[in-house]
Amino acid sequence: MLDLSRLRALHAVHVHGSVSSAAKALGYTPSAVSQQVAKLERETRTTLLERRGRGVVLTDAAGKLVDTASRVLSLVEEAEVTLEEQRGRPSGRLTVAAFSTAARGLLPGVLAELVATHPSLDLRLFEEDPHATPHMVAQGTVDLAVVHDWDIAPMTVPEGVSRAVVGEDRCDVLLPRDHPLAGRAVLYREDVADAHWICQPPGTVCHDWLTRTLRSVGAEPDFAHHVAEYQTQIALVGAGLGIAMVPRLGRGDIPDTVVVKPLDPAPVRGVSVLWREGTSRRPAVAEAVRILREHARAL
Numbered sequence: 001m002l003d004l005s006r007l008r009a010l011h012a013v014h015v016h017g018s019v020s021s022a023a024k025a026l027g028y029t030p031s032a033v034s035q036q037v038a039k040l041e042r043e044t045r046t047t048l049l050e051r052r053g054r055g056v057v058l059t060d061a062a063g064k065l066v067d068t069a070s071r072v073l074s075l076v077e078e079a080e081v082t083l084e085e086q087r088g089r090p091s092g093r094l095t096v097a098a099f100s101t102a103a104r105g106l107l108p109g110v111l112a113e114l115v116a117t118h119p120s121l122d123l124r125l126f127e128e129d130p131h132a133t134p135h136m137v138a139q140g141t142v143d144l145a146v147v148h149d150w151d152i153a154p155m156t157v158p159e160g161v162s163r164a165v166v167g168e169d170r171c172d173v174l175l176p177r178d179h180p181l182a183g184r185a186v187l188y189r190e191d192v193a194d195a196h197w198i199c200q201p202p203g204t205v206c207h208d209w210l211t212r213t214l215r216s217v218g219a220e221p222d223f224a225h226h227v228a229e230y231q232t233q234i235a236l237v238g239a240g241l242g243i244a245m246v247p248r249l250g251r252g253d254i255p256d257t258v259v260v261k262p263l264d265p266a267p268v269r270g271v272s273v274l275w276r277e278g279t280s281r282r283p284a285v286a287e288a289v290r291i292l293r294e295h296a297r298a299l
Helices: 004-016 019-026 030-044 060-087 100-105 107-117 133-138 205-215 230-238 283-298
Strands: 049-052 055-058 092-098 121-127 144-150 161-176 196-199 222-226 244-247 258-261 268-276
Touching: 004 019, 004 030, 004 055, 004 060, 019 030, 055 060, 060 283, 092 100, 092 107, 092 133, 092 283, 100 107, 100 121, 100 144, 107 121, 107 283, 133 144, 133 161, 133 268, 144 205, 144 283, 161 230, 161 283, 196 205, 196 230, 196 244, 230 244, 230 258, 268 283
Parallel strands: 092 121, 092 144, 196 222
Antiparallel strands: 049 055, 144 268, 161 244, 161 258, 161 268
């Protein structure tokens, strides 16, 4: 008999591309994932992973086994959903992925309410860029994902994944207090097109959006600093090192050295929650989506 946890480990390596990434997604150590795959190799008497440079690649045999593992894990999930549905109450493990500001500004209250009202739930939160999370949901790595996208950069949802709108999150321009534009009541895109920007790293949703926004007024953006954490961006703005576009969700306190100005037209990103269609009947998923939407409306 093939061990389910070992199949899950191999499947995660396939989905995430490396042992370390698989370990992060599963909540294990890289050593534990490697041991699970090694035991599976001994059980099947087959080489499943091969070293290539500093990483590993799946062998052809492993690829065939992963296809089987996907079907097996899907059947296991279906059985778990049926059992939880019969119990009629949220229970078991529920894994949630969220972008950073949602993890800070929205999820604490949501998770706290879920824990308080449904003590049988085992909640796990992962902070992830929204580029990655739709596929994490589709592949079964997480149960729910809180994501955002922009009107000029809409998100594509994989087949088999359901989506519900949670709300909107507006963004503002943050300037050093002594900036020449700090006295303006409202800023326009042309006003900030030539500024030195503090922005998230290339490849992130927010970086792509800001790039397209500035190019829409004929400007090639000057990204002076690439910083993932918004609180660090705010600190750099306060030090006079550039300006930033920062969302309101999870923003926190603004220091006296920084001023906040609205941009016209206002940058708005949509916030949604994703889950696999096959888990729509699961009480934990339905309850989590309901509470997420309630908390988002309150914010």
